[in-house]
Amino acid sequence: MRIKVFTAPQLHEALAKVRKDMGPEALILDHQQSKDASGKSLWHVHAALDLPTRAPENSPPPPVEPSAQTSEHHARADQTIRRLERLIEGLSNRESASLRESLATHADKIAFDHLSKIGVSSSHAFDLAADFSNRKPTACKSILWGKRINPLQQRHTILFSGPAGCGKSTLIAKIAAHYSMKGIRIALASTDTERMGGLDSIKAYANTLGVSFFPLRKVSDASNMLLQTQTAQLLLIDSQGWSPRRDLGLKRQTCLWDALQCTHRFLVLPANMDEEDGMQLLAHHTAITMTHLAFSKLDETEKPGKIVNWSIAARLPLGFCSFGPEVPEQMGWLTDQALTTLLGKATQESST
Numbered sequence: 001m002r003i004k005v006f007t008a009p010q011l012h013e014a015l016a017k018v019r020k021d022m023g024p025e026a027l028i029l030d031h032q033q034s035k036d037a038s039g040k041s042l043w044h045v046h047a048a049l050d051l052p053t054r055a056p057e058n059s060p061p062p063p064v065e066p067s068a069q070t071s072e073h074h075a076r077a078d079q080t081i082r083r084l085e086r087l088i089e090g091l092s093n094r095e096s097a098s099l100r101e102s103l104a105t106h107a108d109k110i111a112f113d114h115l116s117k118i119g120v121s122s123s124h125a126f127d128l129a130a131d132f133s134n135r136k137p138t139a140c141k142s143i144l145w146g147k148r149i150n151p152l153q154q155r156h157t158i159l160f161s162g163p164a165g166c167g168k169s170t171l172i173a174k175i176a177a178h179y180s181m182k183g184i185r186i187a188l189a190s191t192d193t194e195r196m197g198g199l200d201s202i203k204a205y206a207n208t209l210g211v212s213f214f215p216l217r218k219v220s221d222a223s224n225m226l227l228q229t230q231t232a233q234l235l236l237i238d239s240q241g242w243s244p245r246r247d248l249g250l251k252r253q254t255c256l257w258d259a260l261q262c263t264h265r266f267l268v269l270p271a272n273m274d275e276e277d278g279m280q281l282l283a284h285h286t287a288i289t290m291t292h293l294a295f296s297k298l299d300e301t302e303k304p305g306k307i308v309n310w311s312i313a314a315r316l317p318l319g320f321c322s323f324g325p326e327v328p329e330q331m332g333w334l335t336d337q338a339l340t341t342l343l344g345k346a347t348q349e350s351s352t
């Protein structure tokens with residue numbers, strides 16, 4: 001077993017170091033807070049990793065198991081995995097309890113409980129608790145805040161990408177309606193051209209709003225469209241939904257996206273998606289080419305706290321959010337204050 005100590009100013013940073021160095025199998029044994037010479041807080045996390053015993057270099061390969069013994073072997077392996085899972089769950093409960101204990105005030109502990117209940121992971125709940133209990137904009141340094149767009153100052157070309165049905169077209173319609181009411185010149189386009197009906201809703205929104213719309217099937221369509229929309233102050237681009245398991249056609253789409261000279265590329269994550277599935281999506285190489293995160297369907301989850309976990313894991317600045325299907329309402333820009341309000345609202349609703 002390898003045991004190591006990881007040190008960082010924030011607890012979640014130390015935990016991230018553990019995962020980076022030792023991987024997901026690492027066991028957290030203990031964590032402590034101290035101060036460095038300048039009085040700044042430091043966290044020390046003790047982690048352990050069970051290393052497999054290596055066979056001597058020149059030893060013969062292990063004999064192949066007779067098939068009669070194989071199923072018994074698998075059953076034993078399954079039992080061991082379940083035991084380890086229970087052990088890890090127990091350790092993570094202990095970790096969460098000791099994080100809660102190390103909070104300074106009773107109000108912070110109550111805030112920690114609320115945040116955990118609505119899905120914020122315990123290390124992030126620990127970082128947010130004090131601000132949250134004081135209803136202050138969250139000062140958590142690991143969340144990146146995007147700069148609100150201002151098409152009056154500068155033309156923006158914004159791509160929206162994400163899983164099928166996540167609310168891309170609806171969010172585009174909301175943004176288009178919001179800014180066209182302010183007199184901003186808008187154009188819409190879409191790369192969702194190969195799927196039957198892929199263009200329908202965005203085209204209908206363009207008609208309703210009276211703005212021009214361009215289907216983008218190939219790279220030359222992109223350059224044509226850029227020429228024809230030179231006077232638009234805000235160009236919003238819809239795309240075909242994808243998932244880490246089904247990303248057919250993504251290559252063609254990404255070639256088109258690259259030709260569009262986007263100022264922003266938003267990955268839209270629906271807040272009613274399972275947290276683990278969202279993490280897998282964020283790990284996909286297409287997600288890495290995105291510049292911002294947007295959240296949709298915030299009205300459709302009991303656990304909006306997962307967006308904190310996603311934001312910190314993604315390391316992408318936050319921007320638009322949508323909290324209802326209505327166009328043009330129920331959308332906004334996610335700021336530190338808005339996040340505190342959103343998480344607070346969710347806790348009030350879940351406790352009523």
Ligand SMILES: Nc1nc2c(ncn2[C@@H]2O[C@H](COP(=O)(O)OP(=O)(O)OP(=O)(O)O)[C@@H](O)[C@H]2O)c(=O)[nH]1
Pocket residue numbers: 163164165166167168169170171192198201240241296297298299300322323324325
């Ligand atoms: N409750 C709720 N529903 C939403 C929200 N945003 C979108 N929807 C609904 O979700 C459904 C899918 O929305 P779309 O905008 O078509 O999603 P999409 O990502 O464009 O879907 P595809 O083009 O099929 O990939 C529609 O019924 C929308 O009304 C939201 O914030 N809250």
Ligand SMILES: [Mg+2]
Pocket residue numbers: 168169170192198201238
């Ligand atoms: Mg769509």
